[in-house]
Amino acid sequence: MTSGDGPLFVVDRCSFGYTATPVLAGISMELHPGRFYGLLGPNGSGKTTLLDLLTGAAKPVDGRITLHGREVAGYDKAALARLVAVVPQDLHISFDFTVYDVVMMGRHPFIPRFSQPAQEDIDLVQAALAEMDIGTLQHRSVLHLSGGERQRVLVARALAQNTPVLLLDEPTASLDIRHTLDIMKILRRKVTETGITVIATIHDLDLASVFCDELIVLHDGSLYCHGPVGSVMTAPLIREVFAAEALVFTDELLGKPRVQYRYA
C-alpha cells in the first residue's frame, strides 16, 4: 500500500456532540495511506472524539466518514478490526487476564471461531511483546501492572493485530522517556518500512514534530489546520492554539521543526 492509492479516510463535513452542543463541527479532511499523522489540540478540543468517529465508536450527527470509500458505520465489526487497530487511553479490563491473553486479543479478529491460535498468531504476539519490552510480564495479571506497563500492553495488543491502520490515543502518556522514544521509533519504522498509517493523539509538540509526517490541529471544536509538520508547527500556532510561548527552530540533522518552550 502506498500513498498513491487514494485516500484512506475521507471525513466530509462531520459534526458531533454528546449533547445538543457540538464538540466537533464541520470537520473535513482526507487521510492517506503510508503516513504518520499527529492529532493535536488542547485538552477537551475533541481529539478522542475524532478518533472515536474514525473507528465507528461514535457516529457523526452530520456529515460522513468513509474508509476505503465505504462508510465506517457500514463495516461489520470484525472486518473493521482486521483493518484498524485502536489503542485507547487506558485498559478497561476488570477480569484477571494475563498480559499474554490481552495481547492475544489483538489476534481474535483473525482466528476462526472455536479455533486455537495458529503459529502466525503466536509469533505476532511474541513479536509485539518483545517490541514493547513486556516479554517478562507476559504471565502477570493485567490487574497488577503499573500505568506505563498497562499502556505498553495496549500498544502490544494493537501491534499484534497487525493492521494497515493504527489509531492511538496518547500512546506515550504514562511512559518514561526510553519507552516513549521506543514506541515513537517503532511506529515511525512501521510507517516508513511497511506503509501502514498511524494516527496518534500526542500532547508533546516536539515529539509530534520529530516523528510525524502531518499534523491535524483541533481548536475550539473545529479543524484549525492540517498539513505537513514543517508548515504547521510554528510559534504563532502554539501561541494561538495552546496559549503557550515557544521557540520553534529547524533541526538541520532531522530536517524537522523542534519546539522549545519558553518558561518566563
Ligand SMILES: Nc1ncnc2c1ncn2[C@@H]1O[C@H](COP(=O)(O)OP(=O)(O)OP(=O)(O)O)[C@@H](O)[C@H]1O
Ligand atoms: N461521554 C461524554 N459525554 C459528554 N461529554 C463528553 C463525553 N466525552 C467527552 N466529552 C466532552 O467532549 C469534549 C471533547 O472531549 P475529548 O475527550 O474528545 O477531548 P480531547 O481533545 O481528547 O481531550 P484530552 O486532551 O483532555 O484527552 C470535552 O469537552 C469533553 O468534556
